[in-house]
Amino acid sequence: MGITISNNPQRQDFPILSRKISDNVSLVYLDSAATSQKPNQVISAMDAYYRNNNANIHRGIHVLAEEATAEYERAREKIANFIGVKNVKQIVFTKNTTESINLVAYSWGRKNLKTSDHIILTEMEHHSNLVPWYILAEELGFQIDFVPFDREGMLDIDQYQRLLENKPKLVAFTHMSNVFGTINPVGEMVKLAHAAGAVALVDGAQSIPHFPVNVSELNIDFLAFSGHKMCGPTGIGVLYGKIELLDSMPPFLGGGDMIKKVRLGSFKPNEVPYKFEAGTPPIAEVIGLGAAVDYLETIGMKNVFRHEQELTAYGFDGLSKIQGVSVIGPAVDKRGGVLSFVMEGVHPHDVSQVLDQDGVAVRAGHHCAMPLHEKLGIPASTRASLYLYNDKSDLDKLFFAVERVKSIFG
Amino acid sequence: MDDLYREIIIERNRSPLYKGTLEPHDITFEDENPLCGDVIRIDLRIDENDKVTEALFSGHGCAISQASADLLVESIIGKGVDEIKALTKADILDLLGIELGAVRLKCALLSLKVLKAGIYGLNEASDSLVEDA
Ligand SMILES: Cc1ncc(COP(=O)(O)O)c(C=O)c1O
Numbered sequence A: 001m002g003i004t005i006s007n008n009p010q011r012q013d014f015p016i017l018s019r020k021i022s023d024n025v026s027l028v029y030l031d032s033a034a035t036s037q038k039p040n041q042v043i044s045a046m047d048a049y050y051r052n053n054n055a056n057i058h059r060g061i062h063v064l065a066e067e068a069t070a071e072y073e074r075a076r077e078k079i080a081n082f083i084g085v086k087n088v089k090q091i092v093f094t095k096n097t098t099e100s101i102n103l104v105a106y107s108w109g110r111k112n113l114k115t116s117d118h119i120i121l122t123e124m125e126h127h128s129n130l131v132p133w134y135i136l137a138e139e140l141g142f143q144i145d146f147v148p149f150d151r152e153g154m155l156d157i158d159q160y161q162r163l164l165e166n167k168p169k170l171v172a173f174t175h176m177s178n179v180f181g182t183i184n185p186v187g188e189m190v191k192l193a194h195a196a197g198a199v200a201l202v203d204g205a206q207s208i209p210h211f212p213v214n215v216s217e218l219n220i221d222f223l224a225f226s227g228h229k230m231c232g233p234t235g236i237g238v239l240y241g242k243i244e245l246l247d248s249m250p251p252f253l254g255g256g257d258m259i260k261k262v263r264l265g266s267f268k269p270n271e272v273p274y275k276f277e278a279g280t281p282p283i284a285e286v287i288g289l290g291a292a293v294d295y296l297e298t299i300g301m302k303n304v305f306r307h308e309q310e311l312t313a314y315g316f317d318g319l320s321k322i323q324g325v326s327v328i329g330p331a332v333d334k335r336g337g338v339l340s341f342v343m344e345g346v347h348p349h350d351v352s353q354v355l356d357q358d359g360v361a362v363r364a365g366h367h368c369a370m371p372l373h374e375k376l377g378i379p380a381s382t383r384a385s386l387y388l389y390n391d392k393s394d395l396d397k398l399f400f401a402v403e404r405v406k407s408i409f410g
Numbered sequence B: 001m002d003d004l005y006r007e008i009i010i011e012r013n014r015s016p017l018y019k020g021t022l023e024p025h026d027i028t029f030e031d032e033n034p035l036c037g038d039v040i041r042i043d044l045r046i047d048e049n050d051k052v053t054e055a056l057f058s059g060h061g062c063a064i065s066q067a068s069a070d071l072l073v074e075s076i077i078g079k080g081v082d083e084i085k086a087l088t089k090a091d092i093l094d095l096l097g098i099e100l101g102a103v104r105l106k107c108a109l110l111s112l113k114v115l116k117a118g119i120y121g122l123n124e125a126s127d128s129l130v131e132d133a
Helices: A009-013 A040-053 A063-082 A097-112 A131-140 A157-164 A186-195 A243-248 A283-299 A301-321 A348-357 A370-376 A392-409 B007-014 B063-076 B081-085 B089-096 B102-119
Strands: A020-022 A091-094 A118-122 A143-147 A170-174 A199-203 A222-226 A237-241 A259-263 A266-269 A325-328 A338-343 A363-365 A381-385 B027-033 B038-046 B052-060
Touching (some): A040 A063, A040 A283, A063 A091, A063 A283, A091 A097, A097 A131, A097 A170, A097 A199, A097 A237, A118 A157, A131 A143, A143 A157, A283 A301, A301 A338, A301 A392, A338 A392, A348 A381, A348 A392, A348 B063, A392 B007, B007 B063, B027 B102, B038 B063, B038 B102, B052 B063, B063 B089, B081 B102
Parallel strands (some): A118 A143, A170 A199
Antiparallel strands (some): A222 A237, A259 A266, A325 A338, A363 A381, B027 B038, B038 B052
């Protein structure tokens, strides 16, 4: 399939990319790490569902209910297949990555963690893989150890191994940093975690959308990711879990659909994944995510990754050449399509404001990673992030706009 | 196009006229905007008639937050405490001479929030201090 880094044909699939930001200023969308844009294929699938099939699922014996249920469950199969999972019961629908991690914390964590236990997180986590554990640690009193990152923004694996000597019950870390872009050695880290007797949770919010991930090969125990960062809609996320773990976990939210039987005063939970899908789920969103997976598979995740690697190299090079700009994080061969940078003497908010005037949408702030920025000694950074629909012209406009920031604040 | 970065904002951000700390001071207060890491502290000296005789700000952050702090501090010297209590969002926007979206408004209003929390002797600054009635 042809994604090319000049005149990218994939752009046509994304209607929003042809809108104007103001007279004569086109949109240059470089904020896909926050959320991706949606192709026609996804928008139409959700539209068609509401126009033709809308009904509640898993109940009701009528044509619409059956069609809706079938489409919902077909999406689950597509997603399982997409991440290399055979048993579709291991795919639990949630709201987003954050809810997936909270589900593991509240259900698995509360059952399995005790005062004397250790768990391991890393210094480069998104708040969504920190705060649920902090909340639980306050309740249960276990200790959290952090794997540090080095000056390049790479995890210190030696230190990780030393921390594993504490025999932690859980290791939870991000596959790809949403600030540095660092792609962590997940396979190796999971293997080490297992050797120490720990369960491994991977935050796949930034990896699943951008490169092929096979959870079975990587032997991951829990994987969390969000639909909205992978061309799908907001409001739908996924938790993958190994079946024996999911089976042994108590329910998370109580209500309809998650039960087998309810008596006055007692209930028997349903089987996985339904045990964790209480209430009416976001049906259209699940179907939209199924369409997003189809879309990504048609292009091919290897192609998506290769495209982003080429663009990342171009962007890294171009930004680094601008005097006063420093890109944070590792070399191009160790990172995905995220380019966070700081500009001498200009606050990231001012950078992104000027960029916005040129139609260039980037993110400024701490990107929900305050501890990471604190360690770097900077209050915030500006982040340009890439996806399959970007091409060199977007980055050229970024470089131009960054030069303009310099001329305004210079 | 560059309305937001009027000369005065760029200038006051680059070379603020009222930056520093006062020791001793009668009032000091510091707060931050957790979303962007802007930090502003304001120190005041107040005379027996409840008038501000000296004021300085310190901290760091984006151009909007820094310029608005500098302009605000300048505008309150010689003013009475009651006059300061009456300052609003609109007064800050007048000083800056620009309009701002919801996100940047927080940057612009941080200094007023800090100033009012100090004047009222609060332990913690709250957004309600700078919301228009
Ligand atoms: C690495 C990482 N983890 C978790 C999240 C949280 O995702 P969500 O807000 O969809 O739950 C994000 C995105 O913001 C992320 O980049």
